[in-house]
Amino acid sequence: MTDPFAEVVTLLQPVMRFSKVVTAGGRWRVNRPATGSPFYCAVLEGSSRLNVAGQALTLHAGDFVLVPAAFEIDSSSLEAPPEAEMSPVEVADGRSRVGDPDGPTDYRALIGHCAFASPDAALLVSLLPDVVYVRDEPRLTTLVGLVGNEARGARPARDVVLERLLEVLFIDALRCAGATAPTGLVRGLADPRIAPVLRRIHESPADAWTVVRMAHEAALSRSAFFERFTRVVGAAPMEYLLTWRMAMARQLLRRDGAGVASVAEQVGYGSASAFSVAFARHVGQPPARYARAVG
Missing domain, CATH: 2.60.120.10 (Jelly Rolls)
Structure with missing residues (x-):
C-alpha cells in the first residue's frame, strides 16, 4: 500500500x-x-x-x-x-x-x-x-x-x-x-476514518475523486466527512487532492520528455487544456513554460 x-x-x-x-x-x-x-x-x-x-x-x-x-x-x-x-x-x-x-x-x-x-x-x-x-x-x-x-x-x-x-x-x-499533531497529513493518517482516504488518494491520484466517493471510503456521510477531513487535515478534501496532484505534476514535468498531455492523464485530468488551466492557476504559469524553465 x-x-x-x-x-x-x-x-x-x-x-x-x-x-x-x-x-x-x-x-x-x-x-x-x-x-x-x-x-x-x-x-x-x-x-x-x-x-x-x-x-x-x-x-x-x-x-x-x-x-x-x-x-x-x-x-x-x-x-x-x-x-x-x-x-x-x-x-x-x-x-x-x-x-x-x-x-x-x-x-x-x-x-x-x-x-x-x-x-x-x-x-x-x-x-x-x-x-x-x-x-x-x-x-x-x-x-x-x-x-x-x-x-x-x-x-x-x-x-x-x-x-x-x-x-x-x-x-x-x-x-x-x-494523533498529537494539531493538523496536517500526520494527524490525518492517525485518524481511523481519514487515513484510508488519504492512502487511496496517494495510491490512485488520477482516479475521478469526489467528496461523495471519499466519504464512502471513510464510511461517513458527506457532511460529516467534509467537516472531519477539513478539521483534521487542515484543508478541504478537494483542496488537498489538488495540492497533491500539483506536487506530482511538477515532479513529472521536471523529468525529461514528460509531455503535458501525459502528465495531465497521470494526475487525473481528462484533457491537457483542463490540466493547463488548473496548473497555471495553482503554480502561476502554464505547465509547458514551467517544464522549459526547470529543464
Missing part, C-alpha cells in the same frame, strides 16, 4: 546543512530568526523552553522537535534572563556553548538545520504540521546522533548516507507525532 509519509518526504529531498551539540548553563536565551531552514532539536540532558509558531513548549531530556517550515524560534532556560538574547559561542568543532561559560553544564541538546532540495518545498511543507513535537522517543535521539556524527565526518558517500538518514529521521518523527 502507498505510504503518504514516504512520498512527501522523498519529494521534499531533505539535505543536511549542519548539526551541532549545544551545551548551556545558568540563565540563557537564544533567538533564531526565520531563516527558511527546517530546524530540529533533540534534548539530551536538562530542560528548556521553546517558543515557535505560537506554541510554548517545555522540553526535557528525550524530547524531539522538528520544525519543517520557516519560523522565528526563541529558546531559553526555564528561568530565562530578562535581558537581550545571547549568541552561542563555538568551543570546538561541532560544539557550542551558551550562557555562563565558566559555570556547570545543566543543558545539552543536538540541534540541526537542513534544507529541502525540492523546488516544490513550500507546497509540500503545507501538508505537514508547523511543529512536530515527540516526547521521550530514544529511537529519534539515536537517529539524530547518527546524523550529527555523519555530518561531522569525512567518510566516503557521506552525502548519500546523510540524505537517507534525514529521510528516515523525518518519517520517524512524523509518524511518532501521530
Whole structure:
C-alpha cells in the first residue's frame, strides 16, 4: 500500500546543512530568526523552553522537535534572563556553548538545520504540521546522533548516507507525532476514518475523486466527512487532492520528455487544456513554460 509519509518526504529531498551539540548553563536565551531552514532539536540532558509558531513548549531530556517550515524560534532556560538574547559561542568543532561559560553544564541538546532540495518545498511543507513535537522517543535521539556524527565526518558517500538518514529521521518523527499533531497529513493518517482516504488518494491520484466517493471510503456521510477531513487535515478534501496532484505534476514535468498531455492523464485530468488551466492557476504559469524553465 502507498505510504503518504514516504512520498512527501522523498519529494521534499531533505539535505543536511549542519548539526551541532549545544551545551548551556545558568540563565540563557537564544533567538533564531526565520531563516527558511527546517530546524530540529533533540534534548539530551536538562530542560528548556521553546517558543515557535505560537506554541510554548517545555522540553526535557528525550524530547524531539522538528520544525519543517520557516519560523522565528526563541529558546531559553526555564528561568530565562530578562535581558537581550545571547549568541552561542563555538568551543570546538561541532560544539557550542551558551550562557555562563565558566559555570556547570545543566543543558545539552543536538540541534540541526537542513534544507529541502525540492523546488516544490513550500507546497509540500503545507501538508505537514508547523511543529512536530515527540516526547521521550530514544529511537529519534539515536537517529539524530547518527546524523550529527555523519555530518561531522569525512567518510566516503557521506552525502548519500546523510540524505537517507534525514529521510528516515523525518518519517520517524512524523509518524511518532501521530494523533498529537494539531493538523496536517500526520494527524490525518492517525485518524481511523481519514487515513484510508488519504492512502487511496496517494495510491490512485488520477482516479475521478469526489467528496461523495471519499466519504464512502471513510464510511461517513458527506457532511460529516467534509467537516472531519477539513478539521483534521487542515484543508478541504478537494483542496488537498489538488495540492497533491500539483506536487506530482511538477515532479513529472521536471523529468525529461514528460509531455503535458501525459502528465495531465497521470494526475487525473481528462484533457491537457483542463490540466493547463488548473496548473497555471495553482503554480502561476502554464505547465509547458514551467517544464522549459526547470529543464
